Every structure is written in structure tokens, then in C-alpha cells.
Amino acid sequence: MYITTLGSHSSLQILHGAKKEGFNTMVISDEKRENFYKRFQFIDKINKYSTLDDAVKLINSEIDSIFIPHGSLIEYLKMERVKKIEIPIFGNRNLFEWESNQKKKMSLLKDSNIHIPDSFENPEEVDRLVIVKLPGAKGGKGYFIAKNKSEVKEGLNKLLESKEISSIEDVIIQEYVVGIPMYFHFFYSPILKRVELTGMDIRYETNVDGLRRLPSNLTSDIEPTFVVAGNIPVIARESLLPKAFDYAENFVNTVKNKVPPGMIGPFCLESVVTEDLDIVVFEFSGRIVAGTNLYVEGSPYSWLYWDEPMSVGRRIAREIKLASIQNKLGEITS
Amino acid sequence: MYITTLGSHSSLQILHGAKKEGFNTMVISDEKRENFYKRFQFIDKINKYSTLDDAVKLINSEIDSIFIPHGSLIEYLKMERVKKIEIPIFGNRNLFEWESNQKKKMSLLKDSNIHIPDSFENPEEVDRLVIVKLPGAKGGKGYFIAKNKSEVKEGLNKLLESKEISSIEDVIIQEYVVGIPMYFHFFYSPILKRVELTGMDIRYETNVDGLRRLPSNLTSDIEPTFVVAGNIPVIARESLLPKAFDYAENFVNTVKNKVPPGMIGPFCLESVVTEDLDIVVFEFSGRIVAGTNLYVEGSPYSWLYWDEPMSVGRRIAREIKLASIQNKLGEITS
Amino acid sequence: MYITTLGSHSSLQILHGAKKEGFNTMVISDEKRENFYKRFQFIDKINKYSTLDDAVKLINSEIDSIFIPHGSLIEYLKMERVKKIEIPIFGNRNLFEWESNQKKKMSLLKDSNIHIPDSFENPEEVDRLVIVKLPGAKGGKGYFIAKNKSEVKEGLNKLLESKEISSIEDVIIQEYVVGIPMYFHFFYSPILKRVELTGMDIRYETNVDGLRRLPSNLTSDIEPTFVVAGNIPVIARESLLPKAFDYAENFVNTVKNKVPPGMIGPFCLESVVTEDLDIVVFEFSGRIVAGTNLYVEGSPYSWLYWDEPMSVGRRIAREIKLASIQNKLGEITS
Missing domain, CATH: 3.30.1490.20 (ATP-grasp fold, A domain)
Structure with a gap:
């Protein structure tokens, strides 16, 4: 069986993890990036596209496969093409619509008793x-x-x-909530029926994270921009974690009720921690975030659950493997 | 034998490491956090308390155990309760008093020929x-x-x-020494008779580390605060390390003379590195600091000593194990 | 056979990696740092010098050895002494001259179609x-x-x-290109004939990275300085990597043509990523950079190539071992 993903965002991590779990791996890549993906031996097959419509056809062409969505999928293919994906998608594809509508999106957080910004x-x-x-x-x-x-x-x-x-x-x-950004990466396992904290990151944004290194008299006429170009590892003080887990579990329950079949796999609560140590969540991602690329060999948190290196990419493949063994693939795909 | 600690600060790391070394593990937890600590399989026993006096009773209830203090112990229980702990404490409990008195505290650094701020x-x-x-x-x-x-x-x-x-x-x-913060984590082993550098971190503080991302015209009326909410990994240039080790060894010697039985286990020199590459230490911690939570699977420095993943939590348990084998538990507890 | 390096910069990482690959290890150390290097068991031999001329003599004294240059070599010994090194140097010693001449240096980047600052x-x-x-x-x-x-x-x-x-x-x-600094660490393997991305870092500079934490009204009369005292880990978004690899391969080709025998081993493209996600390279290092010290146990990128912990120090030793087995030591030394 193939694990397939679109070549961008966290595809290296996803396919590296899939290979570790014994799957065949395939990347659906823009033809311009073929040479790039060729560099990595854990990728078994590169299917290159020249148009986005072709990309969808290529995704559907390998029937014995599961497709892993990531944060760039809808940005690249647009919603109408993503809807044409016919092979099983890991996770809940109904969540895509909710995420693309800002009001519905924030309502899932609000209904989970999560503190959100006004x-x-x-x-x-x-x-x-x-x-x-x-x-x-x-x-x-x-x-x-x-x-x-x-x-x-x-x-x-x-x-x-x-x-x-x-x-x-x-x-x-x-x-704009004043405090420090902190992105909590979680994984909900329908097979093990538990929420795992898989890591945390801070986004590294251009130009704002560069501007702040300059004296203010030099930067007064430069407009700050917030384009995410990378990620920096971080951990939270232990006393913040109980609340973060409460948020995550509430959120899993809300999604179960409002967006069947519910949350499956990775999600992220994008937060600001205030000086009162309150956690304010200003956004969520319903699938793997790029900050998890920091932890190809496991994070300070993944090691609390697993005695082997467990990236989120590998965790996804592990969930698929566990589901497959128990004949429960239907519970983790949609 | 149990390794026990209070549920907060670095208790996950401490108990995870203890389990790796083969100990039974117990957390003394606020009843509100019981559900949180239940998530982790390396914790064998959760003893929950509803009052702080109960916490002390629970600590004393398991005689065949060693208690590991961390940076939140005195903050939570207060000194008078900590004094009532009757089971062996890993490390030097006489140091608690010195740390709680700012003048005595800084004198230990000064007497070690460590550069401190005026x-x-x-x-x-x-x-x-x-x-x-x-x-x-x-x-x-x-x-x-x-x-x-x-x-x-x-x-x-x-x-x-x-x-x-x-x-x-x-x-x-x-x-206020102008320079960059850098927190050097050390471990003094009375059994191996050596100082190990176990890692380094930068504190991630709210709201100050968020404010700095905003243009100064937006932040002029917001008061910066310095509440530690997390930690970021860092390393120092190699040429800084000889001085850092000199400081650490001097400090171990001073504590040996002034506060018998001397330094045992983890400590931290909380420093600023100036533009002249001087290391100015503005504070120390006489036990495990939360920044070590970054290195559950080892740090860039721990790997220079150990061919296996060695967190500070595990290092503590290893020291206890080594002492136990050599019938020297009395040399590492108080 | 010995792997030898000068005691500073990344010598711990280099010798730790060499030991992992089974080599004997030797550090040429300032006598003042002897006690420091004695702390590490993976160093077999410490040859201490009191004058820089002695350092060169000590380097040359062990004939059955390969010398690993790093970013502090020329800064410490100066070019004329480095030229007196008679034992084989890992990498291309002809590149030293090019790097010391700013115009020639930037021309190598420009001739590689790499975007550089004006x-x-x-x-x-x-x-x-x-x-x-x-x-x-x-x-x-x-x-x-x-x-x-x-x-x-x-x-x-x-x-x-x-x-x-x-x-x-x-x-x-x-x-001064406005954006965020990002340092891409590469390794060119003449034996495997490929470019590997070995990691990335951000420099931690004093006092500038401390000043930015202060409100601007407090810092107006403090001059920012840019002395590198440490390094912080970072990763880049995956979509930046194809361009980074194009730059790296172009650069390897340019060096091959202009500075025979070409690039061998580690190099770094010191870059700023702009808000348009352009990569602007303002400098390169033709050998191992200190930012690689973050990854003694492997980086998020090294794990994509290797199923074992692979620091750049160890990668160098691995390249020497591979070359030695294939009787190609001449291709990786000069």
C-alpha cells in the first residue's frame, strides 16, 4: 500500500515516517520540483504534474493508497479540486469546509470553551x-x-x-492578544482513543523577526510583514500543559459532535500565552502543521509516549498501520 | 525503590528518566492535575493531594523512596513544609535556605570568583x-x-x-547587564567526581518576547513583563565553555566549603554574555531547572558524555543507581 | 589514523564524530584550555601549545593523520601559518585564499547565479x-x-x-537586506557525488539579541553589537528548499571550475529570507560552521539521509572512511 502526499509543506516528514513504518511512498510533485524530491531515498515514486488538474488525476491514479493532507493542500489545489480526490484521505475531509470559513472555524474553538480573541x-x-x-x-x-x-x-x-x-x-x-506565540501540536488517535501532545513550535516570520533586531530609529519606515518562512523549537512550562490538554480534548469532542466523523490525527492550537499564563487560541489547523518538521527524530514530548523516534509523519503512518491490523481503516479515513 | 517528585515544573522529565533507569515512579499531584498525569505510562503511582499539608504527608508516606526537588518545590510548598520532608532528598537540602536569602545566594557566586552584576x-x-x-x-x-x-x-x-x-x-x-541571556545547565556527580555540562537554554518570557515583535510605536503604552512560559534551545560558541566550566567548578568548591555536604546533582548558572564575551552570572539555581525539559532525549552536550539519551531527569536516576550499587546513597542524599 | 583539529569552534563535535567512526582523535590545544579538553573521553590525545608557531609544529608532528579545518583556524593561526600545514587537510585548502579576499569571495556566489546583496x-x-x-x-x-x-x-x-x-x-x-537570517548548512560529498543539507541555524548575537528585549526608550543610547556567542536551531518551510539546493549545487559547480579541486565537505550559505520568500546569500563559509554544533546527535535534515545520528563532524569522518576504503583519500584532501 502507498502513502501519498502532495510535494510541499511537510511531505518529506510524512513520507520519511511512512517509509519507517514499512509503507511504499509516493509524492505528487510539481514537475519543477522533481529534481528536489529525487534527492531522498525514502521516496519510492515521484509522480510529477504540470497542471493542478493533473495533480488530482495523479492522486487518484494509485488506488491502493491513502492520501495525507497537509497545510498547503487547499492553498495549492483549491477546494474544488480537493473535493475531487477519490482515494481515501487520512483524517476528516469534512473539516476542510469548516476551516475555510472563518466564522465556522472560530465557532469550533468557542464551543470548546477555549479562550479565543475578540x-x-x-x-x-x-x-x-x-x-x-x-x-x-x-x-x-x-x-x-x-x-x-x-x-x-x-x-x-x-x-x-x-x-x-x-x-x-x-x-x-x-x-491582538499581547503575549508570546506558542503553537501546540496534538494528535488524536481514534485507535488508541487518546490525545497526544506531539510538540510545540514558534513561527519564524519574515520580515518581522528580522526587523526586531534593528534599532527602532532604523526601522521606522519599514512595514513589518508576517510571512512564515521557518520554525523554531520551544517547550512550555509543565504547569501550562493541563490546560492545553483540556483545550485539546474539548476540541476533539466538539469536532466529533459538529463535524462527523470527528477529529482524526494531527491538529494544532495556535496560541498566545499571556502574562497571566492564560492560553488564548487565535486559530487552529485541522491537520499536520509545518512546525512538526522540527521533530523528524521525535520531540521533547513524543519521547514521553514512545520509546522510538516518532515524528508526526511517522505517527500518522503508525495510526494507519494499527488501524489496518485491526481492520479499522474506515475509522481513520474519509 | 520509588523515585518521587511533586507534580509540576520538570516532574515528567524526572519520572520519565527514573523509569528508564528501572525505578518505580510516583508523582505527588494536586488532585486537579490527576487527569493530566494519568496520561503518561511511565508514572506508576499518582498520589493526589487537596491541601499542601497533605502533600507533605504523602511525600513521607512511602518510606522506600527518594524525593527529587525541583524549581517549583519551595514555591508550591513553602519552606516550612519542605523542612518536614522526612524521606531522603536527592541533593543538598541545606542549600534551600541559602537560595531563599538573596544576599547569601549571591555571596556563593561572589566567593567563587564568578563575575556577578553590581x-x-x-x-x-x-x-x-x-x-x-x-x-x-x-x-x-x-x-x-x-x-x-x-x-x-x-x-x-x-x-x-x-x-x-x-x-x-x-x-x-x-x-541590568546588556548582552544576551544564556542559561548553563550543569550536573555535579559526587560518584563520578566530575562536573558535566548537560545543556543550555534561553527563557521564553511573556509578554516581553512577544512585544519585541511589534513596531515600537504600537507598544509604547504596554508595560513589558518577564513571566517565564517556556524555553528555547541554544548552544554557546566553544570558546565560551572553558570559562563556564571554571565558574561551575569554582562554584562546586564554594558550596562544598560553605554549605555541607556540598553540591549534588543539577544546578544552573543563569547568565548574560556580553559583547566582550564575558559571562556574567546574575543568579543560580541549586537544583534542576525547567529549561532541561527541552532535552528529554539528550542535549547537544549530553551526547558528548553518554552514548545513550540522557536527560537531566535520567542523569539524576543514574546517579542514584550508581550510588546505590556502590553503597553510597548517603553521599547523594540529605 | 588520527583525525586532528585545532581546539576551538567545533572541535568537540569533529572529534566526537571521528571517534564514532573509529578514528583516533587528537586536539591541538592552547595550553590554557588543556583542562577543558581533558573532560571529554572521546579525545585520545591533547597536544598543547604555548605559541602559535608551536601549534603548527604540533599539527605537522603526527604524520599519520588528517587535519580538519574549521571557522576559527585562520582567525587563530593566520594565513601564513596555515600555509605551513604539511599533513593532509580535509577539504580544499586553495579555498582559504578566496575566502580571505572579500571580492573574490562574493564573485564565487555571483558566478553561481545566487542572489547576493548589492x-x-x-x-x-x-x-x-x-x-x-x-x-x-x-x-x-x-x-x-x-x-x-x-x-x-x-x-x-x-x-x-x-x-x-x-x-x-x-x-x-x-x-542590509531586510528579512530573517537563516544559515543553510550543506555537505558536498565527492565520494557519493551529492549535496546533502545537514542543518540550519540562526546566530545568537550579543548584544543585539538582548537589546531587542528592552523597550526602545531604554535602549536609545546603547550601540547594538553583533558578536556571535551562540546558535539557535531553526528549519525552513519545505518550499524554500528547492531553491536552497539549486544555490548549493551551482556553488559546488562554480568552485569546481574556479578553485580546483573544488568543494569538499561542509559549507554554509549565510542567507536572509525576504518577505517575498527570496533567499539572499550575503556570505558563505567554505568549511564547517559553529551552528552545526547544535546537531551533535543529528539534525531534522540529517535524519532524512541517515538512519543513524550524523553530526557534520561525524559526516566528515564518514567521508574520510568511505574514501579510505575506496583508496580515494586524495580526492577529499589537499
């Missing part, structure tokens, strides 16, 4: 520091921070003029 | 950038930085008004 | 944010950033007055 429907309502976000997994491109309603309006006008958005309804205006 | 007895003496600290392991809560004596007085008045301190004698006014 | 011959030409660098591996000492030509001149005058430079021709005035 949001503002209208620039006129803004009464504090806010971050204005463009929807979709664009890696932070176009995000801006504003101190008051007039700065919000100014920023939105720029986005409208540059046609990066077509209407102000395209953006999310969220309270 | 400190000021009185706000009137302040003639440079300073950091004002509240005593005890409160994770940076309430710390503030001040540029001159009037800013110091202003900050102290706020703390007095909010009753976070009862007198200005409760605080430490320390020269 | 540079300015004369302070008068400066029309944007620039960084002014002193040549040689001085770890960032004396670097400064300037916003315009008058700030450049002011900074240069200070350096001339303090005699840190003797002429303005000693410095490099380079466009």
Missing part, C-alpha cells in the same frame, strides 16, 4: 490593538497590525487598492 | 540601567526594568500599592 | 540601509548598521580612530 465585524467597532488577517493558508502574507479604527481602515484601503482583497468582508479583524 | 541596596544609589526583582521562584512575575533612580522608585511604589511587596527590602535591585 | 565601494555611493563589516572571521565584532552615507562615514571614522581598521578599504559596505 473579533470585530466592522472596522468601526475596533477599540484596541488588532491584527487584520487575510483568510486561507497564505503563510501570513498581507497581515497587518493596527492600533485603532483609523489605522485599520487605512490598511484595508491599501489591500483593496492592490486587489489583494475584493471586499473588507474578506478579512478577519481580531484582537 | 547590586544596589537602596534606590538612591542607582546610577545605571537596573532590573528590579521580586524574590523567590515566581517565574519573573513583577520584575521591571528602570533607567534611573526615579523610575526605580516609581516602580517600587506601584508594587507597594498593589501589595505585591510589603517593603522595599523585599526586592533586589541589580545592574 | 555592495558599495565607497561610502559616497550608499543610498539605502547598509551593514558595514570588518573582514575575517571575527564573529561580528565591530559590525555596524547605517541608514545613509553620513552614518557610514561617522562609523568608519570611529573604527579608524580606534585603529580597528587602518583604511576604509578594509571594510565591506553591503546593502
